[in-house]
Amino acid sequence: EKIFAVIGLGNFGYQICETLAQQGGEVIAVDNRSEVVERIKNIVSQAILVDTTDPESISSLPLNDVDVAIIGIGENIEANILTTALLKQYNIPRIIARAVTPIHERVLRQIGAHEIINIEINEGKRIAQKLIxxxxxxxxxxxxxxxxxxxxxxxxxxxxxxxxxxxxxxxxxxxxxxxxxxxxxxxxxxxxxxxxxxxxxxxxxxxxxxxxxxxxxxxxxxxxxxxxx
Amino acid sequence: EKIFAVIGLGNFGYQICETLAQQGGEVIAVDNRSEVVERIKNIVSQAILVDTTDPESISSLPLNDVDVAIIGIGENIEANILTTALLKQYNIPRIIARAVTPIHERVLRQIGAHEIINIEINEGKRIAQKLIxxxxxxxxxxxxxxxxxxxxxxxxxxxxxxxxxxxxxxxxxxxxxxxxxxxxxxxxxxxxxxxxxxxxxxxxxxxxxxxxxxxxxxxxxxxxxxxxx
Ligand SMILES: Nc1ncnc2c1ncn2[C@@H]1O[C@H](COP(=O)(O)OP(=O)(O)OP(=O)(O)O)[C@@H](O)[C@H]1O
Ligand SMILES: Nc1ncnc2c1ncn2[C@@H]1O[C@H](COP(=O)(O)OP(=O)(O)OP(=O)(O)O)[C@@H](O)[C@H]1O
Missing domain, CATH: 3.30.70.1450 (Regulator of K+ conductance, C-terminal domain)
Structure with a gap:
């Protein structure tokens, strides 16, 4: 059974945690906002309050057995990039990072994210295909x-x-x-x-x-x- | 052939315009930021600079023959709701509005949007299903x-x-x-x-x-x- 770590519990990250947990997945949910960590803690295996742009704080996370890390931070591009870069040091086999612009995506690939997801582009294409x-x-x-x-x-x-x-x-x-x-x-x-x-x-x-x-x-x-x- | 109006050319709205136009659709693209209206004008049938929360400005738009209007404004919930409410006055047969929270969705349904899209929730579910x-x-x-x-x-x-x-x-x-x-x-x-x-x-x-x-x-x-x- 895979262990998933989701960093950034905005609407996107929160939904990933909910669906993964619903389907029986083991989820470690991470955010630096206490209200959202509180709200999610009964749904996931672990809910942790941490600033993931801080190397010391991130070292306190139980990352050794994580199979897939998903960085769901969106608007805060800097936090998204710093978090991804720090996670790369932990030999997590699969790192999936959200990107909001093409340059953002390029930087993420350069620092070694294995997969990139651009939510707005994916949904925009999907909705347009259905309309046409x-x-x-x-x-x-x-x-x-x-x-x-x-x-x-x-x-x-x-x-x-x-x-x-x-x-x-x-x-x-x-x-x-x-x-x-x-x-x-x-x-x-x-x-x-x-x-x-x-x-x-x-x-x-x-x-x-x-x-x-x-x-x-x-x-x-x-x-x-x-x-x- | 349907006529589409897309209001709000953030990453999501812009992608909808691109894909619709690519597939031969007729697109009227609307935003109040000039740089994005400039960037899109060679891709779409019409690119118009307008503040869609202003009843007078919106009345200047060519809405009579629009079959589908898509409100792609995301973060600015107030602008999204006001725009949707104003568009309802133009008898557009199908109004698709983006929502970012459950309350936002409820308000949009109450003011008569025909379909609601929550991008972060859709993609969150989809990504999680693929992971599990x-x-x-x-x-x-x-x-x-x-x-x-x-x-x-x-x-x-x-x-x-x-x-x-x-x-x-x-x-x-x-x-x-x-x-x-x-x-x-x-x-x-x-x-x-x-x-x-x-x-x-x-x-x-x-x-x-x-x-x-x-x-x-x-x-x-x-x-x-x-x-x-
Ligand atoms: N340094 C950080 N450490 C931990 N969590 C963070 C950090 N920076 C941002 N986050 C969290 O990431 C989540 C999403 O971030 P952000 O607001 O940047 O994206 P968003 O685009 O609004 O998200 P969504 O579209 O999914 O709602 C927030 O809950 C925020 O608290
Ligand atoms: N009153 C308005 N009239 C016209 N366009 C508007 C108005 N308010 C916002 N917009 C436009 O809507 C677009 C998207 O808005 P916003 O920044 O609120 O959403 P977003 O969540 O960042 O979008 P995305 O996630 O698709 O990038 C922007 O290009 C913005 O200029």
Whole structure:
């Protein structure tokens, strides 16, 4: 089981601690603000009040068995860089540092951070991709050119069976599964809805609200979303 | 084609503009800092210098045909809330506002923002999930209980064929594709590597560096990653 150290409990660092702890991870949380160290101490394995830009204070931390250190300090670039530099002296196998600018990132790489995360850039790209291709409910890259995507079934595919649509040959798209809602009424007469993941056969007929799970080249997936709806 | 308005060109807002424009979107970028309006004006359709907390200034913006407005102002919560409230008066069909705290989010919902994004929370969760389950290279939810996941092939599955592994019945996991590297040597004798996405048949034999693309219930995917390696 890995031991994680998170330095800087702003919104980002605090959330990392919460999710890691929730999933059973062992977390050492560090910050120089007492109110946030107090607030987090019942969630994590250890919550420590320390100024991580001070070599003496940082030497008091239980860093020997830490597998991954995450520096979540954001706005205070100087504190972020000094903390990263000091942590490098402790032979922690994996140091992940947050960067807020390209120069900040370059300095962090030079002082030896193993991975850099720029939160604003990551989320900015993600949000923009979703805005520009809203028919793609979700998309995860499988390789440089291929993805898995979730797409609403186009209107003109409804009531057709997969075999006759022949998407693999006509559009270079593989339908690997589909998500279908079931609306029923419970014993009290209340409407109930549940979602089912179906691995369709050729004679399965597509229904109006189906969500298709597709695999294919990115350009073929984009092409598919331009099918008349 | 949708028209996007992005107010607040900090790191997050600026990246949204860049990615939207890169993907062919029409972008109106707004900020009250001239240096960033100058820097972005060659990337976007319109770059406008305006204080969006001022009702008179905001009325000068070309908002009539805007389909989606994104408020990317972060630290300045007051400016973010005032801007969102003023934009609501322009009947923009979709207003996406950034929030930095839970109270901030509640206020934004009350004044009518259609969607709220908390960057630090989103990225914190995402990073933590990747740290806690590193065998899962990527995972996208297909429903509340199912996902598609990319996982390295376990050592003890190497040189076995899919039919005999019978993962669907033994582990409730569907291998829908696999990613395989091909290493060759080009005409000059230089090593070349390329990635291939394979839709395997039952008699296909798994190789050492294969990445499996799986579909299944989240708990079954997690279970799969605990297979001895
Ligand atoms: N020298 C230091 N030692 C320990 N903790 C520090 C130090 N400097 C800053 N921090 C802590 O790091 C946390 C985040 O720092 P900062 O405010 O610089 O980033 P932020 O960009 O506002 O964070 P977020 O965006 O995640 O909310 C704060 O809780 C702060 O107390
Ligand atoms: N009243 C306003 N009118 C127009 N733009 C504004 C106003 N107030 C702030 N902004 C702009 O919003 C942008 C981001 O704001 P802010 O600095 O509050 O957020 P941030 O959290 O630092 O952003 P990021 O994390 O994306 O870098 C800045 O470029 C700022 O000039």
């Amino acid at each position: 291709a809203p028919e793609i409910l979700d998309q995860v890259p499988l390789s440089e050119s291929d993805s898995v995507a979730e797409v609403f079934v186009p209107d003109n595919f409804v009531d057709k069976d997969l075999k006759s649509l022949d998407l693999r040959n006509k559009m270079n798209i593989n339908v690997i599964a589909l998500k279908r809602k079931h609306r029923k009424v419970d014993e009290a007469g209340n409407p109930e809805s549940s979602e089912e993941l179906i691995f369709p056969a050729g004679d399965d007929v597509l229904q109006g609200d189906d969500i298709l799970i597709l695999v294919g080249r990115n350009k073929d997936i984009t092409n598919f979303t331009r099918v008349k709806r | 389950a590193p065998e899962i290279l990527d995972q996208v939810p297909l429903s509340e209980s199912d996902s598609v996941a990319e996982v390295f092939v376990p050592d003890n599955f190497v040189d076995k064929d899919l039919k005999s592994l019978d993962l669907r019945n033994k582990m409730n996991i569907n291998v829908i594709a696999l990613k395989r590297k091909h290493r060759k040597v080009d005409e000059a004798g230089n090593p070349e590597s390329s990635e291939e996405l394979i839709f395997p048949a039952g008699d296909d034999v798994l190789q050492g560096d294969d990445i499996l693309i799986l579909v299944g219930r989240n708990k079954d995917i997690t279970n799969f990653t605990r297979v001895k390696r």
